[in-house]
Amino acid sequence: MRNQKKSSFAWRNIIESRLFFPLIALFLILLFDFIFIPGFFTIENRDGNLYGSLIDIFRNGSTVMLLAIGMTLVIATAGVDLSVGAVMAIAASMAGILMNPSALRNEVFFVTDPTYTFQPLWVVIGAALIVSLICGVWNGVLVAYMRIQPMVATLILMIAGRGIAQLITNGLRVQITYRPYAFLGQGWIILPFSLYIVAFVYAGTWLLTRKTAIGMFIESVGINFRSSFFSGIDEKKIKLLVYTFCGLCAGIAGLVASSNIRTSDANSIGLMIELDAILAVVIGGGSMAGGRFSLLASMIGALVMQAITQSMYAVGVPAFALQAIKAVVVVFVILLFSEQVRSFIRGISAQKKEV
């Protein structure tokens, strides 16, 4: 029996798999779409690129998916990062200003040339990512070394970060016209380009956490950091790593978002999006008390959120009602994953497994 590494196909394994709940949720929403929204599943092929409502879900959800990847790791260490929206804004501002620094001279000039950029693309993206890494390190140091509560520590950057973003663009909205940059959020290679970015980040993170010991250490620290300490794991370094990484993901998300709306708006980019990211992780089964995580489940959670948004739009629900509906979903999911339900399930499986 010990040689059976992959247990035989059993319903219980599916139900207890972390992907179960978010997939079911996604399935239900798509079912709803299939029944009530004609043409929701149609996929057009225009010049080799695929378009359609289904594709849109992925495209519009890519920012939250990116954030959810970083947030998953942070929450797994029993922490939280409230500053991701602000970091998005900072990265977007950095990128915007490097392509169009007119704002620094207090001018806003109308750029018509889509090939114009003040700095080459790699400098633009590189600087934005470096800035977001710095933000991540800041959070990490506050939480891991100064032992400030994660909610409080990241709250500071959440408040100050918007100010910093506006500092970078001198308070003005920077218009973005540089085509190659706009490709990040709006480009298409068969599928939307942002999807490839998400896939790349996901693949990289998966390699980093599952093909090295990092993933196991993160989970260990989140579950019981004292036992992890006794086993020789340096909790401080792990926490510093996850917050830094979350900052990086936020930076990437900021680039995609600003490329999507073609502007670096320090005020509105990523506003309140941290809450979406946290919820995506929770829908994906992540416990805010830390522990086991699944990147895929969190991304599916992000898709669930986006699918709800998209479906409501398609059905004709006005944009604003969405927030109320999101709240209902949150409540439902939280109840589903609440302690009572969890211990109920655990009780059932424990009875069968205890030797």
Place this chain on the structure above:
Amino acid sequence: MSESNQNILEMEGISKAFPGVQALDSVNFTLRKGEIHCLVGENGAGKSTLIKVLTGVDRPEAGRMILDGKEIHTRSPQHAQTLGISTVYQEINLCPNLTVAENILLGREPQRFKSIDWAKMNADAVEILKRSLDVDIDVTKPLGIYTVAIQQMVAIARALDIASAKILILDEPTSSLDEHEVQQLFKVMRKLKENGVGIIFITHFIGQVYEISDKTTVLRNGKLIGTFDTASLPRFELIAKMIGRSLDDLDEMSKIKLESSKHIRTEALLKAKGLGHSGAISPFDLELHSGEVVGLAGLLGSGRTEIANLLFGIDKPDTGSITFAGDEVTDYSPLGSIKRGVGLCPEDRKAEGVVDDLTVRENIILAIQANNGWFKFLSVQEQYDIADKYIELLQIATPSPDQPVGNLSGGNQQKVILARWLATNPHLLILDEPTRGIDVGTKAEIQKLVLSLADEGKACVFISSELEEVLRTSHRIVVLREREKVAEFSGEVDENTIIHAIAGSEA
């Protein structure tokens, strides 16, 4: 007045079982009015379970309780309180951010026209403290600034004030007190005794047992060993009853021990000189040799775990140094120790050992992986191989290596932790209570395992509350008493000698 009228509490035939372990086995306990009664026993003996049953935290499977002549069934600590059973725990269950007066009267603050009358509350608090405990402190300061001793007094004052207490339970109250504060507490206890309150005093300080108590009850492994008149029980006998003097056949084990002692290196692997941590353990010297098992014997709180933690780098020493394989140790940390080839199987498996949501396999390879660092990841195949090996070796009962460790029984969890450290193949392995909560058969296996480790050339430190285990397994025994190393004997020493050393008396 007949005997039974003098009994404030009678517990008869109390039994309580948890999954895998019989915590109490038909225990009887009697407490008289105005009596200070000590409850002693090592960890796992059943003391806290007995108190939990009494105060309604747990329900017994069998037995009954009679309080002042009437049968009772306690439902919760609050309920027990209303019946007159008050408990003061080692962890002060008060609010350190509120003032002393508030803590005493929280929930019952005196009011004037529906708003709190602070002046009266403070005055009342002063009066209560004076009246029941003869203690005089500034009640307007927050509780948190006071020492644990004072906080305990406040807790006692609150407990007494709420309901006219018939029974006061003090659960390890002296662990954080210095000598002067202990005397203060005893003064209070004697005053309560005069007032007819029955006191159950749980402690592991033998000296205090003799100083304050009228009667002593000894529990061991869930069974009642006996209830004695403290004054007429010699210290030596008390300790013998607590940690056991068994007539088991030691022959097989002593043969193994004799064999392995031939392999002991003369050159010391680890030398600790003047190693100490203030408040935890007085400076001590210790030498550990490859191929040798050194046992640490002593009562709970004598400093055994503290020595283990110092040797492994959990705590940094205030004085002294450690030389390992000739080099002086500079990085005191678990990772540093692992890299040197030292392992520690900790005492508290729940808080310091097990990572309960991770699987058996992951728990076993955790320390190895920590040693490898982030990037030298053991391949999945390697992980399974290692896990399988130790599951087999230690006979860990689990359906598969992918079972979350939290689902395993306590004994099996302990085996997983042991496997973790064995897997690191250390030069020195420190085992702090490795057999606690494990069934008898497995206990013997583990003891044999420890000796075989020594046979392979490893140095071992073996800590246990069960003296017979220590004797069976160790080539050399170090005795600790009240956070100080007091003696060192060869492994062939007589059990009585050790018990005397622990007791601090002459054989």
Place this chain on the structure above:
Amino acid sequence: MWQRVNEFISNNRKFIPIFSTAVLALAAYGIGAYFFVGMRNPQVFFNLFRNSSWLLISGIGSTLVILTGGIDLSVSGVVALTTVASAVLLREGWNAWGVILLMLAMGMTLGAIMGSFIVYLKVQPFIATLAGMWFARGMCFFISDDAVTIDDRLFRILGKTKILIPGLTEYAAKQGNPAPYLSIPVVVAFILLIVAIYITQFTRFGRTVYAIGGNEGRNEQSARLMGLRVNRTKLLVYTFNGFCSALAGLSLALFVYSGHGLYAPGFELEVIASVVMGGTMLTGGSGYVVGTLFGVMVLAVTQALIQFIGSLSSWWTKIVIGVLTLIFIGVQTGLATRKDDRKMAQDPQELEAEKIRRRKQALVWGGFVILVLLAFIFIPKIMGGDGTETAEVVACEVPPYREEEAASLIADGAAIAYNRTAGPQCVDELFAIYPDGRIIGNDGVNKVEKQLPPVDVELLLATISEDYGWFTDDIYSTYHNPCRQCFTHYIIASYDGQQKAVTAVDGGTDMPPGYGLTLAIIRSSLPEINPAQ
């Protein structure tokens, strides 16, 4: 000497955080008054409270929640919901007092619902109140997508009544200044403050609140063991905060005279920052309600200072507040009695030495804060603040939009009519851009003209219409009371048979991005009316 200072601090250590915040607020104001003549007018001081009455009200309620170790993120949602709901109800003709009562009841209900989730379903406060916020904001839009103005007589009275301060009226008259005044919401806020102080210090309920929080959550367990009604208290605390959020919303409505679902963005963060700076620890169990008053003052003074400095934009406020919050948390952590103290209790001398060390550290932190504040004032001056430090206090009475004039310009053939008002110089400018490239503008005093190539105008219009979506639902009107330096904008564009007018105010995060872009390219084409200014 250290000994005596140490002793004084020892005896009153619980008040240190409040003292430091109060000192900071007053010192900051003092420094500001020294450098900026305008700040010496007492009205500016009172405006601190007028402009943040809703922050104070909400802060008081949130302090109680945080004292229990919880948190309430829903406050901004409830505030916005209150503004919208009351605006709409008043528009429908409801009785004003009825509306007020209904709003308060609504706030309490929402608070109670969230409280139940937290207490009985054991949902983490962070998540439960977050859901509450989304729900509340969503409900705003069910009621109305656009901003709704409030025109009710009672509301006008409640909001605009000037409560004169006895004694200062004569003093001001001597100075030749208008009499300084407070508003009714400010008075309400202070009454609430007194009530809250009474509750927290003199009622069993209040003491239970303190007992629940702190000690890393262990207090809650201890409180239960002590027989306190923890669940009931927690539920009431969230209900009370719901009441305060609604009251704050009414207070805001009385200030801006409108309601919109996008109001008070990020408000919950300001509230938390105020509470933290007021000395209440986020872990709960320690802190005083009066501290929140000083925390609010710090925020208000920061905002005022930045406005007076002028050359810094209002977003510096966010950075400063972030930095201040960090420093305060640093001070708090330094002063807190830590668990290590117990171990050191064995050695009383060492404990005392440690305490002295920590207090020195705290004082250094405090000094650092003052330095940071001074830096914010000095550095921009050195870098060239020009003459704006003596800016007039007189608030700019924002003139109504010149709607008819603009409409007639369009009827006359203009493609774009743009009316810009307020701003630091308090202007009222009207521009018109014609399809043939002609641009005219006037501010009531001066006139200006400019000629562009017609193709530029065509391009401009095409960009606005197609790229930014001027005529789609993506661009809509928003309005709020402008800040000191902010402009308000009114743009009519006529193109391709379509015509649409949209208003907006600077500094609003609610402004649709397309509007901002439109503004940018329009203004880049416009001539300066009075280049000498």
